[in-house]
Amino acid sequence: MTGKKRITSDKIIELYMNEVLLNGTPKSVYAFAKENKFEENEFYQFFSSFETLEKQIFGIFCTKTLELLLKNEEYKTYDSKSKLLSFYYTFFELLTANRSYVFQRLKENKNKLESLKLLSHLRREFIEFTDREIFTDSIDLKNERINKLRDKGMAEASWLQLLFTLQFWLEDESPNFEKTDIFIEKSVKASFDLKDITPIQSVFDFAKFLWKEKTPTA
Template sequence: MARKKNITAEKIIDLYMSALLTDENIPKTVYAFAHANNFEENDFYKYFSNFDVLEKHIFSLFCENTLALLVENEDYTHYAPKDKLLSFYFTFFEMLNANRSYVYLKLAQNKNKLEALKLLSKLRSTFLKYIESEIYTHSVDLKNKTLNSLNKKGANETAWAQLLFTIQFWLEDTSPNFEKTDIFIEKSVQVSFDLKEIKPLESVLDFAKFLWKEKTMST
């Protein structure tokens, strides 16, 4: 049987996700995976050192593809930071919707939550670079290098926690077309910017009511 030629990183990802969703098990070895898909084992290592690295790359790729789509919209560059973040969230979760079976398998069905969180480490780096360069570009100058660094770190951690919280909500969302996740995104992003501008009460209460309603309806 002739070997496949010019295997790409994107093709390896497609084959891996397909294998995982079909068999529900990680291939035992890179050799077995390459042999089953008719390409050379060494071609895998041109892009990924192991399956763990590959899986982390997949989650980061969801973010990278989201950002690539955003910059294709000429109007996006003129958006205010809040509208940019909303655009990111809606586009990112469209990406996740298109790959929900894989994401659900790796995150929601993974009993080892710490292991699941580690899969998002490269996504975290990609997302925080976006936050720093596009969203929180203007911060309050606290006239102290250490305090400014802590303030920036706090803003980053809050942004990351917000994304994780939204992913968790989406994983548990059973509404048609995940409509409640869209509402969650709108309200949570509004709250995050209102808190930053120190005018939170109305949007925080509105968001709290939404979460309370969701919790009471699901019990």
């Protein structure tokens, strides 16, 4: 006789996302566990609360993206801009595959501060990625404090860029989210042009694209 199969964190996440989409947030961990035929204490082996679980879900979108990128041998040869573009395209493909859940948790949540709290794990994972893969060629300013301030500013700017892209994607009604792809291409190009202090035509190009998207048509 075989013992009872132990539930995994991935399975709990899968069950939770399905439950949220079909019936809303469960009333309690006890009710959620009972409904899905596992013990309440098994939930707490992985998560302390539903909020912790939801934060981890958004973090997993980032870690899964990085796992997919690293499976591609060519990715390791990319320059920083190509790596960031690859991250964005892969990340938003994963979000699109789970759009109903993401949309419900972020777009339909009127409390923006609460939505940002759900992204705390994603923020940490993304900033670690940019520190490790993107901002590796920064000029040493020969001052540790200034270097740290510079690095922190770059990290915060990259995080804001991801948030703006996420917001654009949530509002994108174009077929196959084609406008989000354009947004990604133009915003990443503009950010690297600013970083390198090169001619900023792409910045104006990106600004024109945003203006066109936000200006009501007659």
